[in-house]
Amino acid sequence: MSSESPISVRTAEDARRQLDSLLDELADLAEGASSPEEFWPELLSRLIFAASAQGAAIWQLGASRRLQPLYEQGFDKVYSAPQRDVAIDIDACSLEAALRKPKASAIVSGGESGGQTRLMLAVPLETVARTSALLVLYQPADLPAVTQNGQLRLLDAFGEIAVHFQERRLLADFAGAEQNWKNQLYFARDVHRELDVQRTCYRIANDGRLALDADRVSVAEWDGPAAYIQAISGIDVINRRAAVVRKLERLATAVAKQKQPIIFRGDRENLPPQIEDALVDYLEESPARLLIAVPLVREEEHEEEEEATAEGTLVGVMIVEQLEATEVERLLSRTRSLAETASIALDNAQRYEKLPLRGVMQFVGMVLAQFGWRKLSRTMRYVLPVLLVLLATWLIPARFEIDVRGQLQPEVERQLFAPLDGYVDEILVKHGQMVDAGEVVAKLRSPDLELKQTETAGLLAAAQSELDAVRVERTQNTRRDDDRRDNRSADRDQLSADEIRLTRRIANLQEQLLLLDKQQQSLTLTAPVAGQILSWDIDETLQARPVSRGDSLLKVAEVDGPWVLKLEAADRRTKHILDAQAATKQELPITFHLVSEPGVKHQAKLTEVSQVIDVGSETDEPAALLTASFDKTEIDFLRPGVSVSGRVDCGTRSLAYVWTHELWEAVRRRLFW
Incomplete structure (x- = not known):
């Protein structure tokens, strides 16, 4: 039926019969085993045809509790392309009021940005006393009130059929879930019957095929670097020389090393290369169109302090094959659920087989039973072993160790400190650079030291000039006449004293200049030992940085020692x-x-x-x-x-x-x- 053609009837009776026929056909479709992808588009198209509407849609509450269109028809007529997303968001808010109404109601929306208004006729779809969806019919806003009432009743009739379809789907899902749980319970009961690894694998393969309704299930046991096929459903004896078994073991080994389930539906684009090669090789022997390989991992019950892992212990791989790729998600969900039970059963069997002196312990249990161990009171059966264990712990020697923590360090490490107050003028090394003993690594400048050097040099020059003047004057006084020598004796004595004083002052200032020069030389930092620079971010932390005397600047270590x-x-x-x-x-x-x-x-x-x-x-x-x-x-x-x-x-x-x-x-x- 075309959704664009108007209902053409000659009489009201013909229209009623045609509508009843349409509803009956839709009711039969809801009673059948049709999927939502088949039913909802058919319902919407018939509704649009019956009501001569612009469009219709199924709105459903999403994860964010906001209404979203799940299925729609005619949205290209209802919403204009430039404002489509904005109009849908506005209608979602407008339709929330219809969820709380018991029957169909009319809502006028639209007109945003000068656009046309639209009439939405919405009926809530209530399932199990809970409304989570709406059936919405779109009509022009100028639809007469009489026509609106008629279409609301029509919408209620379609809503009843939609609710009936939802209830039948819900009952079918419940029935499928109940059967799935029964299958899982039977599977869990059977795979834990024995503690033999090979028999457990056979039960996982054969019972798993029945529980999953799959064509073939294979189980591989993980043993160190490779996986080995232990059971294939429908096969009593495994021929390890067969090509299909060898290729299946190669595929199981690749999946086990990845520790991630893989799904093959005919597309190999997203598979890792090592798995893709093994899968292509195996598919040459198998007609499967759907293959699911799930690692069997036993989750750890506790975590170690330093070596905790969330991956658990790998015990094997379960491979499920189907000749037709149908209901992939449901099969994958059930396979993962069965894999959890299978991993526990296989891990228990492996642990039991790995018990040391298992036969001896069974023999000891039989002997103790013969001597009346079971006849002892329950208290003695618990107290006596505890006493024996406590006695053994006091007699058994063990290594006594003390935990320590620390770091690896070169034995020879040297710190370079700032000899004076100043700032870092030049950095000549980088982090991790190897240097020789005596190599210049940094240069500092001290304005105070330079000021002292300048002042001392000035004082020395002044004292030298004054000494020269005293010596000149003393020489001139010596050349004068002897008659005047007695009168100048006091001046000569004073000049001699000044000369001695200035000579000593000059010597002191020269010593001060030598000390200041040594301090100036100390501002050039050299590596005390041959080694490696360990300081980090040297340029950022030291370049042009003011430093005080004694600040640690660089660290050098003999890494070769x-x-x-x-x-x-x-x-x-x-x-x-x-x-x-x-x-x-x-x-x-x-x-x-x-x-x-x-x-x-x-x-x-x-x-x-x-x-x-x-x-x-x-x-x-x-x-x-x-x-x-x-x-x-x-x-x-x-x-x-x-x-x-x-x-x-x-x-x-x-x-x-x-x-x-x-x-x-x-x-x-x-x-x-």
Whole structure:
């Protein structure tokens, strides 16, 4: 039927019969097994035809609790292209009032930016006592009131059919969900029947195929670097030499290494290259058009302090195949749900098979049963093993280790300090640059020192001039007549005294100039040792920076020389280290690893323990500083200041003491502070 053709009837009776026929056909369509993608467009087109309307739409509440058009027809006639999005937002706000009304109602909207107004006839679609959608019919705003009333009744009739369709879809979804839960319960019950890995894999494959209604399900067990097929639904014995099995194992290994589920629907564009190659190779042996591969991962129940991971433990891979790519999302959802149960069952079976002395423990259980272990009271059956375990912990020796934290540092480090007040005039090195001993690294200027040099030089020149004048005058007095010598004796004595005074003053000023020159030379900073510049952002932090005497400016370290560990041990643990050192009279071994490389252990020797307790830089608690030596050739990532975590070996103690010494020390501090 065309949505643009008006209803053409000769009599009211013919129109009523035609409308009844249209509603009956639509009701039959709602009773059938049609999908929403088929039903809603058909309903909208028939509604537009029956009402000779401009358009119609299904509006539904979205995740943000705002109405949004889910299905629509005729929007190109209702909304003009330039203002389409704005008009739809305005209508969404206008239609919210219709959600709270029990029957169809009329709403006039539009007129924004000088546009035409439109009449919206909306009926709420209530399902399970909840209104979440509207059926909206669009008509011109000048539609007569009598015609509006008739079309509201027509809209109510179409709304009843739409509600009936929604209820049937909801019941079908509930029935499918109920059957899915039953299948999952049966699957969970069967896969946990036994603790044998191979039998568990067979149950996962065969029961999983029935639960998922799939064509084939395969299960691969993860064993180190590769996955091995243990079961394929419908096959009793696996022939590992078969090409399909070998290619399937290759695909399972690639998926396991990625630890991410993959979905193949005929398009391989979004697949990683290593998975794509294995998938293409396997599809040469399989006619599947839909393939879902899900890693079986057992989530960890607790997280370690330093090596926590959210990925869990990989135990296998489940591969589901379908000859037709239908209902992909539903199959994927059910596959993921079954994979969680399958991963737990397979992990339990693997753990059971890996138990050491499993047969011996079963034999011991049988022997204890023969000697009446089960006849003991329940209290004794719990108390006796606990007592035996406690006794064993006091007899079993264990390594007693103290945790320490610190950094890697070159053994020789030198700081360059500002010798005088002034400012940094020139920086000649950069961070990480290698320098030689005596190489100039920076130049400072001191205006006060330059002023003192100028003043002293001026005073020296003045004193020298005055001394020259005294010597000239004294020479002239010596050449005068002897008759007048007695009269000038007092002047000569004064000139001699002035000469001596000025000579001494000149000597003092010369010494001052020498000292000032040495201070001027000290403003040129040189590297005290050959090594590497460790200071960061030198240009930004030092260039033209005012400095005071004693300020630290640069750090130079001999990175090519020996390195040491600068560690910190908590003050409350220091006594254990000192006691162990006094008992062995040797350097205590230390096992440490870089924080950036957990699990890679290195060895060191404790060389020195500080005699002073200071505040630790790692924990802001009282701590003792330790120094340890190590072989730097064993560490690839050798950088000054790299954080390390280690343990000092303090000998052996009983297992109970190693486990509980912190608790006992806390109790003693609380009771005997």
